[in-house]
Amino acid sequence: MTLPNYFASLARYHVWATQKLIDTNLRGLSDDDWHRDCGLFFRSVHRTVNHLLLTDNIWFSRFAEGRSQRVPLDTELHQDRAEVCKALGKAVTRWSPWLTTLTPDRFDGDLSYVRNNGEQVRIPFAPALGHVFNHATHHRGQLTAALTAMVHPGPELDWVYLLQQEARSPT
Template sequence: MTLANYFASLARYHVWATERLVGSNLAGLSEADWHRECGLYFRSVHRTVNHLLVTDDIWFARFAEGRSLRLPLDTELHADRGEACQALGQAVQRWSPWLAEQAPERFDGELAYTRNNGDAVRIPFAPALGHVFNHATHHRGQLSAALTAMARPGPELDWVYLLQQEAKSS
């Protein structure tokens, strides 16, 4: 499998897992549970969803637009739950079309950007891109654990289930 195909699969997973979590589980939370302090790094489901949006925006700007957004990682982009969930659903869909435009040799290059603190960074492109999807998986796992702690069902989010689903339909 080429790196382009590997990352295309990760981008599909990014959409699939986000849709499963947001659509069937987070949408059904009460307002109190949406904002409840539940021991997450960003404290609540609301703040964690906003963090996912912020970081997706930051990384997409770095990769696709060559821009370094300087947003605090706990920025509230959307106070309204519906708007936050809709924006996250749209954000994760940007990666597949962008990845389809990348030349294979791009994955062997570097990514240069400026961190929030102003430091210039140059890191390997492919591992940095892997971080984008791994980071989102980490926080989706936190959200799934928060749902479990609230006695709500969490969806099955393992990537292998998407791969099995895709294998059946091909």
């Protein structure tokens, strides 16, 4: 599999897993569970979903627009659950179309950006792009664990389930 195809698959997974989490679990939480401090890095489901949206925006700006947003990583973009879930669901869909604009050799290059603390960073492009999807998987895993601890069913978000679904679908 080529790197462009690999990242296209990751981008599809990013959308699938995010939407599945939103549709099957987050919309139906009580307000108390949505805002409860459940020991996550960003404390609540609400704040963690906001962080997912914020960081997706930050990384997309770095990759697709060549600019660095310097904002605190705990910034609350939306107070309303429906708004943050809708914005996150929309944000994750940007990656697939953008990836089609890249030439295969772009994956061998570097990504330069400015961190929140003002530090200029230059890192390999492909692993940095992998971080975007891995970071979201990490926080979706935290959310799934929090849901389970609150006695809500956690969705099965393993990438392999999407791959199996795609393998069964006629092309």
